[in-house]
Amino acid sequence: MNATPADQSGNCPWCKHSSSKSVIGRDYNYSVSRSKYLYKRCNNCGWVWLTNQPDDLDKYYPARYFKTDQDQNNVAKLASVEQYKIDIVTRFKQSGNLLDIGPGAGGFIYLAQKCGFTVSAHEASEINAKWIASEFNVECITLIDLLEATHIENYFDVITMWHSAEHVELPVELIGKISRLLRIGGILVIASPNPQALQFRIFRGRWTHLDPPRHLNLIPINCLIESCQKFHLESTEVIWGDYSARGWNRFGWEQTLSHLTNNRSAEKLLFLLGTGIYGLCRSLEMRPLKGACYTAIFKRVEELN
Numbered sequence: 001m002n003a004t005p006a007d008q009s010g011n012c013p014w015c016k017h018s019s020s021k022s023v024i025g026r027d028y029n030y031s032v033s034r035s036k037y038l039y040k041r042c043n044n045c046g047w048v049w050l051t052n053q054p055d056d057l058d059k060y061y062p063a064r065y066f067k068t069d070q071d072q073n074n075v076a077k078l079a080s081v082e083q084y085k086i087d088i089v090t091r092f093k094q095s096g097n098l099l100d101i102g103p104g105a106g107g108f109i110y111l112a113q114k115c116g117f118t119v120s121a122h123e124a125s126e127i128n129a130k131w132i133a134s135e136f137n138v139e140c141i142t143l144i145d146l147l148e149a150t151h152i153e154n155y156f157d158v159i160t161m162w163h164s165a166e167h168v169e170l171p172v173e174l175i176g177k178i179s180r181l182l183r184i185g186g187i188l189v190i191a192s193p194n195p196q197a198l199q200f201r202i203f204r205g206r207w208t209h210l211d212p213p214r215h216l217n218l219i220p221i222n223c224l225i226e227s228c229q230k231f232h233l234e235s236t237e238v239i240w241g242d243y244s245a246r247g248w249n250r251f252g253w254e255q256t257l258s259h260l261t262n263n264r265s266a267e268k269l270l271f272l273l274g275t276g277i278y279g280l281c282r283s284l285e286m287r288p289l290k291g292a293c294y295t296a297i298f299k300r301v302e303e304l305n
């Protein structure tokens with residue numbers, strides 16, 4: 001295993017402060033390997049990052065991760081649970097060019113196209129990128145173009161990162177690069193796990209949203225907002241209590257608890273226990289900074305006031 005660039009000094013990749021606390025996790029979600037993964041948490045800003053990223057990270061994204069063995073009818077059916085995403089976007093923009101970074105099984109692309117957006121995508125997995133391009137007839141922008149191409153500067157009205165920022169090795173650098181692709185007035189939507197979450201404090205390395213080794217960075221919302229400001233991205237709204245937040249909170253309790261055992265019967269009982277605890281904590285976890293995940297919306301402005 002190689003250290004990530006952030007680990008060279010052992011200091012926080014964001015504020016460069018020292019870190020003393022660490023969290024050890026395993027791949028409880030997909031069980032690709034039994035290795036231990038060591039995360040550090042910054043003493044100053046709370047950023048959490050993986051220090052022993054595997055060289056062969058691709059193998060930790062098995063086919064079942066992308067759910068690409070589906071036809072269009074199935075896509076429509078599966079996309080219905082992602083309706084909340086297009087509902088968020090259309091509150092700000094109703095049409096135009098949209099770039100989805102990390103489209104997964106393409107549910108959001110399907111909905112955005114249906115809504116009339118001209119959609120492009122960026123998918124890090126080569127196999128999934130090919131599937132997305134042919135299944136939805138969209139242009140899949142390569143990483144090099146995402147970082148360097150000039151023909152797509154000031155081109156997009158909407159850029160979305162639905163739970164993809166945590167998979168990126170250098171997320172702030174990427175956000176800086178994609179900010180130049182947004183038109184003035186365009187919006188950037190970033191949904192990501194919250195390292196200040198109540199569940200993370202309780203479960204630590206067992207927390208399902210830590211998802212080692214796929215999640216390389218858990219970004220505190222304040223760090224994200226401050227970083228975006230540098231790229232003329234003004235924080236417009238941070239959502240903590242909507243349909244998706246509640247869904248991710250519930251998922252966190254159910255999955256984390258059911259992964260505590262390999263016994264099928266005990267697994268089901270623990271899952272139900274998770275559902276019950278989710279219900280009890282529902283109001284608390286809808287408060288700012290408490291929930292498992294946040295959705296942040298930024299607007300590209302000429303200059304920040």
Ligand SMILES: [Zn+2]
Pocket residue numbers: 012013014015016017042043044045046047
């Ligand atoms: Zn820090």
